[in-house]
Amino acid sequence: MEFLQCSEVENGGFNKEKYGWRCRAKLAVRGSSANPMIGLYEEGTHNVVDIPECRAHHPNINAAVELLRKGIAKLEVEPYDEDLGTGELRYVQIIFGNRWRHLVGERDFWEHVGGIDIYLTPSSFGQANTRAFDSLLRKLHKYVPYGSAVTDLYGGAGVIGLSLAVAKKCRSVRCVEINKESKHCFEKTVSRLPNVDSNMSWHNVDAALEPLSWLVGSDVIVVDPPRKGLDDSLLSALQTISSVKRKAVASSSSPSNLKEEKRPWILREREASVSVQGSNRPDESDVLPQTLVYISCGWDSFKKDCKQLLSNKAWLLEKAHGFNFFPGTQSCCVKVLDLPKSEPMLDLDNEGKGETAE
């Protein structure tokens, strides 16, 4: 399929920094084989709007759509008909999957974000709007104390964790990611980091499995889940950890007293998929998270998760910031910092319009 060429969009065939084009597309196909419509739903309907010259998509996506249009007509492929439930082609996804063929241009794709060089492959998650992401990271850095132990859940190639390792001289950074394709990106990125005396590791693990074991040992937890939000098991682990912490404070437990408590989790030695050791390897099993940073690209799931975290005062919301990752749309990316010290500042029923805009 000629579409494979679109992987080049991800691999540096254009200047994302400058234009901020979207380089992935999921489009609906309707109409007839003679006159196919390939585009997005009109707001609030399932009427497909043809967008042959979409200005938000990279031109290569538009070119691929044009090629598809010709192919549908030539091969007489019948687009889906929602009323009749008939047809052969309903949606197309452009630039997805984990098999890529290098056609032209540089084989390696690096971008500079969060103060470090990041290596990305087409099959690893990459932020579409690097300029907005860079602003988000710079803001995030301010909330992470120097020398923290950080766990970066839903970490992709580890961009957030590794930028923190460098900027905040973190004593440890653990990145947890379900997509094994991102391991190579983490390794390559680490290879270009300046000298950092930090224990850095990347784990190919489902964050929903044994989440407590990722929370214990961290001062700061960063979560950056897909649009569906946090997994239930992680949400309840975050609530559990908060109540353990409150109990510890109430009984003025020292860390060593905490160690003696019967704890509901067992820290099992895990085999890290990638591990880079700094000189400092303290026993972190008594450290509990003080700060949770929630990066969200799904407002509804974020509201739901946040309400649950704020219930029973498990966590208190300190700050929220909105970032315009998708210019020309109503979507924004929200970064929230939960710290157990002040009252909520964000009105969760205000449909995401009340935060500081960046």
Ligand SMILES: C[S@@+](CC[C@H](N)C(=O)[O-])C[C@H]1O[C@@H](n2cnc3c(N)ncnc32)[C@H](O)[C@@H]1O
């Ligand atoms: C919004 S992306 C964020 C990636 C990364 N933080 C970044 O900024 O590049 C969400 C990531 O979560 C990963 N993911 C989805 N479900 C997961 C799970 N259950 N456990 C761990 N990672 C998961 C996805 O593969 C994806 O890389």
